[in-house]
Amino acid sequence: MRKDPDPLADLALIPPWSPDVLAARQAALHVALARLRDLLDHPPAKPPNWYTVSRDFWVGVPLAPGDLPVVLDLYGRVMTTGGSGTSYLQEALLRLIALTPTAATVPFWRTILDWARPREAFATQRRQYAASALARLARAGFPAAYTALHEAIHHANADVRAEALPYLAAAYHAAGRSLPPAVLEDVAALALHDPAFAPRFQARAVCRAADRALPLDYPGGVYTCKVKFQGAKRIYRTIEVQAEQTLDDLHLAIQEALCWDNDHLYSFYLTGKRDDSRYEIACMEQEFPTLGPQLLAAVLGLPPAEDAFAPPAPLLTSEAVIGALGLVPKHKFLYLFDYGDDHEFEIEVVSIAPQAAPGAYPRVVAAQGDAPAQYPTWDEDDEDY
Secondary structure (H helix, E strand, C coil), rough: CCEEECCCCHHHHCCCCCCCHHHHHHHHHHHHHHHHHHHCCCCCCCCCCHHHHHHHHHCCCCCCCCCCCHHHHHHHHHHHHHHHHHHHHHHHHHHHCCCCCCHHHHHHHHHHCCCCCCCCCHHHHHHHHHHHHHHHHHHHHHHHHHHHHHHHHCCHHHHHHHHHHHHHHHHHHHHHCCCCCHHHHHHHHHHCCCCCCCHHHHHHHHHHHCCCCCCCCCCCEEEEEEEECCCCCCCEEEEEEEEEEEHHHHHHHHHHHHHHCCCEEEEEECCCCEEHHHHHHHHHCCCCCCCCCCHHHHHCCCCCCCCCCCCCCCCCCCCCCCCHHCCCCCCCEEEEECCCEEEEEEEEEEEEEECCCCCCCCEEEEEECCCCCCCCCCCCCCCCC
């Protein structure tokens, strides 16, 4: 399953409403907001299912004048209240705010980039909503939104930095503007020096799209990767691969180390999450394109000028040079082989050496356990599979 990283992409598909229909829907929404406020002011003995409540707010209309401050207040109260179905209600309210483009919402979106409760499942989606909404506001002509996104790429939270980078680039792209030189150099510095993988990877994608050349990390160096079989992690192979080699080279080394047939398609998911297409690098062009800044730019506005930011096609494994991905020591990612049998392997970057020792690469330097069978049979007594 491929997850759309832009939660507001479908807003461009909402048709314009006639004045009468718009007024009627805004009036119904005003009543629903009053009911929600009453629920929060006077909680019932049995907590409500917020999913059911959220149905009143998936209406696809901007807020009526005067209702925006109400929704901003209610959103904060819903988030802190919690309960079953809260995520659905949060999404519905965030979409209403995004459908009401005004400079007054910029501080709200900046603030919720910081919001997170312990072990909260919705924190990632909330950051995505905030970054997407700020990009839409920037495209709509609110300079404060550009400032907010630029500040967000330096946020203390690496996840916020990673979310903000592609949306900052997409905001300029959708407005038909190239990234200002100072902003591009700022992004390049993150690509080279950010301590976390995700911002480094996103910054490199922005630079690649803007034709800003970057040096390899550790040219002439060696990445030591520990490849563990997800079905039994005590089975592993440690493989050294040079910075100038590609994910295809790593794939072939894994196949050879396992004595498998290399007869199926494969992908690498560089954050370890198969449902996040932004970090997938596949062996061939996918049927469904990776959704990133190029789609967001199309959603936000008109085609860009010829000299504006031009997002590249997604990398393929044959193009993904190890030393150009932004990998850092101890980072873990996922290798998926055979989309039918779903053989999954966790890969950890154990260490990075600045200089390769003489010899051929990639090469296996450590191994434990018999390789899992590529095509196990049902009657095979293999406790490791």
